[in-house]
Amino acid sequence: MRLLHDLAKTHASFDDPNLVSRAGLVPVMALAQRCGLGDLAGEHVTITSPAGVNPALKIPCLVAGMAAGADSIDDMDVLRHGAMTEMFGGIRAPSALGSFLRSFTWGNVRQVNAVARQLLARLASAAPLLPGGEVVAFTGMDSMKKRACGHAKQGAGFGHTKIQGKSLTIRGLNALAAVVSTPLAAPVIAATRLRGGKANSARGAASLAAEAISAARQAGCTGQLVFRIDSAYYSAAVLGAIRRGGARFSVTVRMDPKIRAAIAAIPGHAWTPITYPRAVWDEDQQRLISDAEVAEVPYTAFASKKGKAITARLIVRRVKDLNRR
Numbered sequence: 001m002r003l004l005h006d007l008a009k010t011h012a013s014f015d016d017p018n019l020v021s022r023a024g025l026v027p028v029m030a031l032a033q034r035c036g037l038g039d040l041a042g043e044h045v046t047i048t049s050p051a052g053v054n055p056a057l058k059i060p061c062l063v064a065g066m067a068a069g070a071d072s073i074d075d076m077d078v079l080r081h082g083a084m085t086e087m088f089g090g091i092r093a094p095s096a097l098g099s100f101l102r103s104f105t106w107g108n109v110r111q112v113n114a115v116a117r118q119l120l121a122r123l124a125s126a127a128p129l130l131p132g133g134e135v136v137a138f139t140g141m142d143s144m145k146k147r148a149c150g151h152a153k154q155g156a157g158f159g160h161t162k163i164q165g166k167s168l169t170i171r172g173l174n175a176l177a178a179v180v181s182t183p184l185a186a187p188v189i190a191a192t193r194l195r196g197g198k199a200n201s202a203r204g205a206a207s208l209a210a211e212a213i214s215a216a217r218q219a220g221c222t223g224q225l226v227f228r229i230d231s232a233y234y235s236a237a238v239l240g241a242i243r244r245g246g247a248r249f250s251v252t253v254r255m256d257p258k259i260r261a262a263i264a265a266i267p268g269h270a271w272t273p274i275t276y277p278r279a280v281w282d283e284d285q286q287r288l289i290s291d292a293e294v295a296e297v298p299y300t301a302f303a304s305k306k307g308k309a310i311t312a313r314l315i316v317r318r319v320k321d322l323n324r325r
Contacts, residue, residue, distance in 0.1 A: 157197030
């Protein structure tokens, strides 16, 4: 048996009125409806533009389209394929959904963020979303660059990113996202923010960290909450927001003179040898390592900033330098 047509010339479409191309949306939207997604949108989202009417219908449409794989306005037409309109009511055309999104202001975006936080809490109560959160949960935050096409894209700008370990400058938007997970559950998104392409990683990170902690608590993570971030978020504002939220933090610290001095003061007997069951990649030395030494020492960061000093454990790992002279 062989294919009679070139794959590039083959196209499949669901044009039979009795076929349902995305039947998996049925349980997804049933859960969203049970948790009150439409009601929350209608209660909290208020858009003055004529195109912003009926958020209680249009926001669930957008959620359904994204769950079905749509990543553009035109792709939202997937909701009208075949017999989809026989299974779901209130479906809006892609053009109406596009006009709805373009009518958003920054305040409307914040309203949708509030809807997302409350929906997450309801999802966690309706399904075992974050089991074990009453004991310990983990929150993480990071940014990523998303390419944007077209010179008229609002907020698009050139910014630095890494692709396959190489530092590049690309044009696009900068997304900041926070997730929450437990030892028994995969990460779920707790808070998001879309920023201009020129934004640095830490822009708005303090307020987003506070929102993520609040969302995690509302979702049932009442136990110990550990916030894990990299050195891009090592600042008094971010760490202060995490501590005010009642969470602990684990952050990578940049090597500055004060950090070097604190490490140099660690006595030799304080170092504990460790052995990795499997070799791990060391970014600093660009090689695989199988053993190292660790130590910890109290350290006060941001001591020069009045009222913002933070004392915590400085945990240090060191490996043998093969090229030491």
